[in-house]
Amino acid sequence: MAKPRIIETNEGIQGEVTVEIYDQFAKTMRDRGWHEIDNLLKIGMTKGHALEIGPGPGYVGLEWLKKTDDTMVTGCEISPDMLKLAQKNAAEYGFETRTAYVKGTGMTMPFEAETFDNVFSNGSLHEWEDPIAVFNEIARVLKPGGKFCISDMRRDVNPLLKWGIYAITKPKAIRPGYLTSLNAAYTTDELESLLSKSTLKHFSVQKAFFGLTVTGWQ
Numbered sequence: 001m002a003k004p005r006i007i008e009t010n011e012g013i014q015g016e017v018t019v020e021i022y023d024q025f026a027k028t029m030r031d032r033g034w035h036e037i038d039n040l041l042k043i044g045m046t047k048g049h050a051l052e053i054g055p056g057p058g059y060v061g062l063e064w065l066k067k068t069d070d071t072m073v074t075g076c077e078i079s080p081d082m083l084k085l086a087q088k089n090a091a092e093y094g095f096e097t098r099t100a101y102v103k104g105t106g107m108t109m110p111f112e113a114e115t116f117d118n119v120f121s122n123g124s125l126h127e128w129e130d131p132i133a134v135f136n137e138i139a140r141v142l143k144p145g146g147k148f149c150i151s152d153m154r155r156d157v158n159p160l161l162k163w164g165i166y167a168i169t170k171p172k173a174i175r176p177g178y179l180t181s182l183n184a185a186y187t188t189d190e191l192e193s194l195l196s197k198s199t200l201k202h203f204s205v206q207k208a209f210f211g212l213t214v215t216g217w218q
């Protein structure tokens with residue numbers, strides 16, 4: 001049995017220093033190929049306008065843009081410091097015209113209904129104050145037939161793996177944050193129960209080696 005969840009934050013990742021440390025960490029994730037962009041392509045997210053919830057530094061969306069043509073990413077991010085960083089990184093990728101980063105919360109998104117072809121989010125779910133509200137918003141802003149993919153850590157991960165990943169997580173300054181995020185993460189059973197209370201109707205939760213992924217369509 002996993003220990004009870006411990007909430008980490010309801011305000012996202014804030015503060016210039018914290019954001020800078022997170023950027024270094026996210027770059028190592030990107031460079032190790034751990035963002036698994038190919039999984040988005042495999043489930044058919046190959047075209048159109050994607051919404052990324054909690055993009056942080058933005059590498060998931062930016063790498064997806066690199067692997068697709070005629071696509072666009074809009075990021076919905078609660079932290080103003082992360083928004084600035086995502087804009088800077090998008091400019092470094094040369095993707096200013098294919099990206100838009102908007103300040104907002106996934107719980108009440110500032111977008112019209114049926115706007116997006118795809119919605120994806122990585123590593124943000126465990127920070128959402130009200131995940132059911134975010135799932136309802138995903139159902140609202142997706143076009144009919146649109147797909148979604150939410151990936152995150154899993155609290156009931158094998159302890160050996162938990163501490164193995166801890167030891168190789170860089171920079172070292174992010175390691176306490178890695179543990180608090182893990183304590184706030186969901187198990188697949190908890191997530192299935194939350195999803196079943198939302199307006200999303202077509203979803204499946206997959207347990208991965210380290211984390212979990214929810215995929216589905218509207």
Ligand SMILES: C[S@@+](CC[C@H](N)C(=O)[O-])C[C@H]1O[C@@H](n2cnc3c(N)ncnc32)[C@H](O)[C@@H]1O
Nearest residue numbers: 012013054055056078079105106122123124127
């Ligand atoms: C751990 S970071 C993950 C960043 C990035 N997606 C990645 O894979 O590296 C979580 C991000 O979600 C943002 N966030 C947290 N709660 C949010 C919410 N309710 N709405 C939008 N963004 C949120 C945080 O500010 C932070 O940038």
